[in-house]
Amino acid sequence: SLSTSSSEDDTLVKGKEIYMVSDGSGRTAEHSVTAALGQFEHYLIDGGCPVYTRLFSGINDLDRLLEIVIQAAKEDAILIYTLADENLADSARRACKSWGVQSTDVLRPITDAIASYLGISPSGLPRGAPGRRFPLTDEYFRRIDAIEFTIKQDDGAFLQNLHKADIVVAGVSRSGKSPLSIYLAQKGFKVANVPIVKGVDLPKTLFEVDQKKVFALTLNPVILQTIRLERAKGLGYHDDEGSDYAEMVHVREELDYANKIFAKNPTWPVIEVTGKAIEEIAAIILRVYQDRMHGSSVPLISKLY
Amino acid sequence: SLSTSSSEDDTLVKGKEIYMVSDGSGRTAEHSVTAALGQFEHYLIDGGCPVYTRLFSGINDLDRLLEIVIQAAKEDAILIYTLADENLADSARRACKSWGVQSTDVLRPITDAIASYLGISPSGLPRGAPGRRFPLTDEYFRRIDAIEFTIKQDDGAFLQNLHKADIVVAGVSRSGKSPLSIYLAQKGFKVANVPIVKGVDLPKTLFEVDQKKVFALTLNPVILQTIRLERAKGLGYHDDEGSDYAEMVHVREELDYANKIFAKNPTWPVIEVTGKAIEEIAAIILRVYQDRMHGSSVPLISKLY
Numbered sequence: 001s002l003s004t005s006s007s008e009d010d011t012l013v014k015g016k017e018i019y020m021v022s023d024g025s026g027r028t029a030e031h032s033v034t035a036a037l038g039q040f041e042h043y044l045i046d047g048g049c050p051v052y053t054r055l056f057s058g059i060n061d062l063d064r065l066l067e068i069v070i071q072a073a074k075e076d077a078i079l080i081y082t083l084a085d086e087n088l089a090d091s092a093r094r095a096c097k098s099w100g101v102q103s104t105d106v107l108r109p110i111t112d113a114i115a116s117y118l119g120i121s122p123s124g125l126p127r128g129a130p131g132r133r134f135p136l137t138d139e140y141f142r143r144i145d146a147i148e149f150t151i152k153q154d155d156g157a158f159l160q161n162l163h164k165a166d167i168v169v170a171g172v173s174r175s176g177k178s179p180l181s182i183y184l185a186q187k188g189f190k191v192a193n194v195p196i197v198k199g200v201d202l203p204k205t206l207f208e209v210d211q212k213k214v215f216a217l218t219l220n221p222v223i224l225q226t227i228r229l230e231r232a233k234g235l236g237y238h239d240d241e242g243s244d245y246a247e248m249v250h251v252r253e254e255l256d257y258a259n260k261i262f263a264k265n266p267t268w269p270v271i272e273v274t275g276k277a278i279e280e281i282a283a284i285i286l287r288v289y290q291d292r293m294h295g296s297s298v299p300l301i302s303k304l305y
Numbered sequence: 306s307l308s309t310s311s312s313e314d315d316t317l318v319k320g321k322e323i324y325m326v327s328d329g330s331g332r333t334a335e336h337s338v339t340a341a342l343g344q345f346e347h348y349l350i351d352g353g354c355p356v357y358t359r360l361f362s363g364i365n366d367l368d369r370l371l372e373i374v375i376q377a378a379k380e381d382a383i384l385i386y387t388l389a390d391e392n393l394a395d396s397a398r399r400a401c402k403s404w405g406v407q408s409t410d411v412l413r414p415i416t417d418a419i420a421s422y423l424g425i426s427p428s429g430l431p432r433g434a435p436g437r438r439f440p441l442t443d444e445y446f447r448r449i450d451a452i453e454f455t456i457k458q459d460d461g462a463f464l465q466n467l468h469k470a471d472i473v474v475a476g477v478s479r480s481g482k483s484p485l486s487i488y489l490a491q492k493g494f495k496v497a498n499v500p501i502v503k504g505v506d507l508p509k510t511l512f513e514v515d516q517k518k519v520f521a522l523t524l525n526p527v528i529l530q531t532i533r534l535e536r537a538k539g540l541g542y543h544d545d546e547g548s549d550y551a552e553m554v555h556v557r558e559e560l561d562y563a564n565k566i567f568a569k570n571p572t573w574p575v576i577e578v579t580g581k582a583i584e585e586i587a588a589i590i591l592r593v594y595q596d597r598m599h600g601s602s603v604p605l606i607s608k609l610y
């Protein structure tokens with residue numbers, strides 16, 4: 001379950017704190033900070049002092065902002081922010097300076113660059129500002145449809161719909177098909193995933209659909225076993241109970257079985273997912289997909305605004 | 306389906322182009338650019354010239370980088386990048402300068418701030434670098450479990466599991482329950498969503514689970530009708546066919562029915578979702594959730610690294 005430690009909690013090891021402040025959802029600040037923290041893994045993993053993040057979303061008035069800056073000062077935190085209103089952003093910068101809090105504006109540099117490129121001024125309105133509306137574009141409907149399709153098609157369900165999918169993902173249990181499919185769905189792709197189980201024939205439809213849209217996942221047997229053991233624990237199995245699902249011999253045999261199928265279907269790109277985050281795997285798939293469907297290694301226009 | 310227009314396509318209206326370049330998945334650059342573009346909606350919607358984005362992911366060598374810069378110069382594009390390797394990032398900056406391409410480094414300012422805060426140097430290694438591995442943390446397993454749970458519980462399925470959910474979302478058809486649930490799942494929350502259908506009693510279990518974790522969605526009837534009409538089109542219905550699903554009278558009655566239920570269950574926060582993006586709705590829910598579960602309006606530590 002989620003961490004419930006608060007800074008008031010005595011048991012909390014005093015660590016470094018990164019405050020993320022947004023007048024919106026905080027997603028942009030969160031992703032930027034997560035990416036940047038990737039650059040300090042050597043420190044974070046090898047037991048430097050712990051680093052915590054705190055997300056303050058929906059911050060659109062000066063009082064609340066100043067409270068946060070003052071708290072950051074008390075806790076010796078750093079503050080990363082995205083604030084659309086230039087006055088509020090300037091206040092954040094100045095308040096941080098006078099309270100001795102190190103701060104970085106994530107939004108302004110890109111906004112300024114785009115403003116000068118387009119030759120127009122930013123609105124200064126945060127996304128939640130009164131009167132502003134998230135528009136119901138075709139893109140919006142496409143994404144909703146993709147998410148609903150992908151949920152329905154999870155784990156080999158409704159195989160008669162496989163031809164409606166933009167992308168089909170095949171792999172053994174615990175190779176990460178579901179989270180990958182969902183991630184791609186949020187980008188607007190209808191994804192179906194099909195499990196590969198040793199000794200069970202793959203559905204005929206998988207070989208009947210456009211083979212250029214099928215992608216295979218493989219991973220390291222030792223890592224797969226680790227993931228399956230964790231899964232078995234979650235399901236409440238004990239070592240001596242249940243199937244041979246997480247037995248090393250079985251894991252290897254199942255991966256061999258999958259790899260033989262992949263070898264017989266050389267059109268399917270085989271993606272080694274070990275040690276890769278979902279968004280990295282998705283990026284690889286989309287590069288190949290684009291190349292295959294449009295014969296172009298230069299990215300097509302990903303979006304028209 | 307996806308836009309297949311390329312810049313070689315004669316039918317494409319010449320527009321402004323934003324190139325996004327990453328040695329990783331490109332997610333950080335994409336989200337930052339999307340947020341920044343929100344500041345130019347007045348221009349984008351009111352028929353300024355069209356703005357396109359192109360995502361170049363997995364760019365980790367100088368040759369490929371230079372190709373992209375040169376192409377950006379030809380197309381009069383702007384270039385937004387995240388490159389972990391300082392040399393490559395410097396090359397990007399210099400190449401853009403000498404080719405007259407406006408550019409912004411999204412990663413470096415935050416990385417520099419964190420480096421000086423922690424007092425250590427960034428690794429300079431992109432996430433896909435050889436030897437680097439995405440670690441299988443508890444957080445990772447928690448997310449996977451949350452995604453699988455949430456997929457299974459979509460649309461009122463397996464109501465006997467409602468007590469296992471961290472968050473339960475209730476609302477009428479097309480109020481956006483599924484995409485919202487999936488988004489929260491990716492943040493590690495087990496979410497179940499329960500549809501409200503006029504004339505159909507809500508499941509008993511919904512009233513038996515911890516009421517502090519139930520959230521209600523409502524929206525503007527006119528917008529809901531628009532969404533339902535789009536849905537009906539997608540399902541191939543014609544005006545005179547099918548149910549009264551998208552009829553204005555029915556839409557209003559169903560929302561009234563839902564709102565009466567909400568009034569009888571005052572513990573459930575009612576979230577007006579009209580015109581809000583999924584991540585904004587999620588941010589509102591998580592603020593209330595945190596407050597309710599931990600009695601704190603100061604965000605708890607969202608993550609320990």
Ligand SMILES: Nc1ncnc2c1ncn2[C@@H]1O[C@H](COP(=O)(O)O)[C@@H](O)[C@H]1O
Nearest residue numbers: 022024025026027028084126127340343
């Ligand atoms: N559609 C939008 N319109 C205006 N501003 C936006 C939009 N989307 C995001 N932003 C701004 O971009 C920053 C990051 O948003 P968020 O990722 O929701 O925290 C915030 O300052 C938002 O106000």
Ligand SMILES: Nc1ncnc2c1ncn2[C@@H]1O[C@H](COP(=O)(O)O)[C@@H](O)[C@H]1O
Nearest residue numbers: 035038327329330331332333389431432
């Ligand atoms: N775990 C990580 N370790 C090292 N660098 C990372 C990590 N995650 C993201 N990055 C870097 O952050 C930038 C944005 O990543 P992405 O969002 O995948 O494009 C890229 O330059 C990545 O190399």
Ligand SMILES: [Mg+2]
Nearest residue numbers: 155177178453
């Ligand atoms: Mg699965």
Ligand SMILES: [Mg+2]
Nearest residue numbers: 148460482483
């Ligand atoms: Mg739904």
